[in-house]
Amino acid sequence: MKAEYRSISPSLGSSFNTTLFEGKEFIASWHFHPQYELTYILGSSGIRYVGDNMGNFEYGDLVLVGSNLPHCWKTIGEQKEEVRCIIVQWDKEMLEDWLEKKEFQHIKQLLALASRGIRFDFETALKVENQLLALVDLPPFERLLSFLQILQELAVNGSHHFLAGEGFTTNLTIKESERVNLIYNYVKEYYNQQISLDDVSKKIAMNKESFCRFFKKTFRKSFFEFINEYKISMATKMLINTDLTASEIGYQVGYNNLSFFNRQFNKFVKMSPSKYRKMYRDI
Structure with missing residues (x-):
């Protein structure tokens, strides 16, 4: 769409x-x-x-x-x-x-x-x-x-x-919005796999350098930071709604290294996966 x-x-x-x-x-x-x-x-x-x-x-x-x-x-x-x-x-x-x-x-x-x-x-x-x-x-x-x-x-x-950061601009063109939606849909489909800059930049018909500049300018974060944020958002839902272990969840959202998953989770959520699950289950 x-x-x-x-x-x-x-x-x-x-x-x-x-x-x-x-x-x-x-x-x-x-x-x-x-x-x-x-x-x-x-x-x-x-x-x-x-x-x-x-x-x-x-x-x-x-x-x-x-x-x-x-x-x-x-x-x-x-x-x-x-x-x-x-x-x-x-x-x-x-x-x-x-x-x-x-x-x-x-x-x-x-x-x-x-x-x-x-x-x-x-x-x-x-x-x-x-x-x-x-x-x-x-x-x-x-x-x-x-x-x-x-x-x-x-x-x-x-x-x-x-929600949006102070520096976010609403002055986006229709074409730029179309690019963003293609990126969203691509990440939604492939977030638990290895996504390369080549893959996603080709999807929106840009070279890697132009894509990185466009993404950073629009979202004030790198594309790989965005992917990790998406993976962790998915992980938080699974911690609340399933009984899978943290390592199983990390694997399902695309992390093959449990230590890296824990570091990324702490970066975005400011606590460990186990503490996050306990916080919600104690409510």
Whole structure:
């Protein structure tokens, strides 16, 4: 699939779009649009890309994406359940006049932060889950009021962290976005094998030197750092969802050397695989 600029139409009778998406997997490639987007995951799991950030998603993942910030969600591996999520999208102009009023100061600050992408913590997400679910079936006027209440709750009481780095640029061309999506799909398919610069650069019709410059400029990290980050993201999911040993998981995600796997895990997660598994199982 090609990444693309997406045009979004409001829901019938509304000034913004509210969708309950259900399907076997997310159909959108890495894309961008001028609208803000709030996505809440109700089912399925995988890897989320926002700007230059990569992270796991599962039930309770609530993310706010700013205008023209590239993003996509990709299901990974065998799924126990289908994708279900609430997606709310609105134009910058929709709230433009209101944001100058004192009553909207907190929402204004929240939307300004969304340029880097924001992930809210699980407790914050659960607080607004029922309101998000209800948005789909509410009449237009009540939907707008409830939506503003959700934004206010997230702005005032929501705990969150940024996703994309400060230096990430949203000024990507369609062609550059297409390249990124080809890279994502290639890594998803071959991450547990030996991937060479020759392989991936040929895939996107670039020479190795140009590819390395393009990747470093776009993501502010090397391609091999990105691959290792992807492998470790997969490993964290397996540590939580399987009873495989750390060495078995390291092998399955493409590491033939257990010591190197442990070093990479510590680099990206800041703890050992065994400590990570224990932390989640003690919750």
